[in-house]
Ligand SMILES: NC(=O)C1=CN([C@@H]2O[C@H](COP(=O)(O)OP(=O)(O)OC[C@H]3O[C@@H](n4cnc5c(N)ncnc54)[C@H](OP(=O)(O)O)[C@@H]3O)[C@@H](O)[C@H]2O)C=CC1
């Protein structure tokens with residue numbers, strides 16, 4: 001099929017991240033030229049119906065789409081590229097969201113010159129509040145980064161970093177939503193332990209999380225200043241933060257982020 005017919009986007013791998021991106025992109029731009037390719041026929045059919053897009057196989061994805069977005073697990077990337085590479089040429093743009101997997105590793109599996117952009121998105125893309133961070137591979141020019149940025153901008157904010165920073169980005173904003181969800185679980189449990197119903201405790205904490213996030217984004221004040229404004233002298237918040245410090249929650253967070261960073265590097269190591 002000639003290049004001009006390949007205008008669309010193929011999402012390869014319709015799991016949690018693939019669906020989050022697919023949902024946001026279709027909601028923003030309509031199903032238009034979007035197709036999905038999924039290993040599980042049942043899951044593929046579910047996504048095709050839910051978002052009004054065509055379900056295709058790998059050759060079909062390469063034939064229909066100019067931008068091929070890889071959203072399979074890092075462990076599945078090499079096998080997938082082995083079957084996809086013969087269908088891709090330098091008119092395609094490969095966008096990979098696989099944690100840890102370097103553009104060099106992807107490029108090595110493709111025909112010479114195929115442009116690759118590595119992206120670390122996050123699941124709030126599902127509600128158009130994603131944070132996506134892009135890096136160019138060796139054959140990706142500014143126009144390719146611009147194209148990837150336009151795509152990801154449909155589901156939230158976008159930044160660009162040198163690829164060497166992608167594992168740190170993965171540990172912060174890629175996994176980051178889970179850290180906040182973990183805190184929310186702990187806070188809701190704490191409310192229940194004090195006698196509140198799970199429903200009331202959840203309502204209080206979810207709205208508090210939302211309000212705090214909007215203040216962080218919009219107030220022009222940093223987290224420390226905002227925390228100071230909540231902390232009346234000798235009051236309840238000071239008592240609470242003293243306990244967080246006594247349990248070394250900052251050290252726990254630093255260790256958690258370092259573990260995510262190390263795992264991202266491990267996932268990127270070439271397979272045998
Ligand atoms: N979840 C997240 O918050 C984030 C994930 N990522 C990255 O996104 C990628 C996907 O993660 P996630 O969505 O969580 O994982 P999932 O396992 O939920 O999704 C991956 C999907 O791809 C399918 N798949 C595997 N191989 C193929 C193939 N050859 N052709 C078509 N489909 C295939 C899988 O099928 P099957 O179930 O049969 O294996 C599965 O449905 C990962 O690389 C991850 O690092 C990046 C940022 C955030």
Ligand SMILES: O=C(O)[C@@H]1CCC=N1
Pocket residue numbers: 099170174175
């Ligand atoms: O947990 C993971 O490996 C993926 C990458 C970042 C978020 N989820």
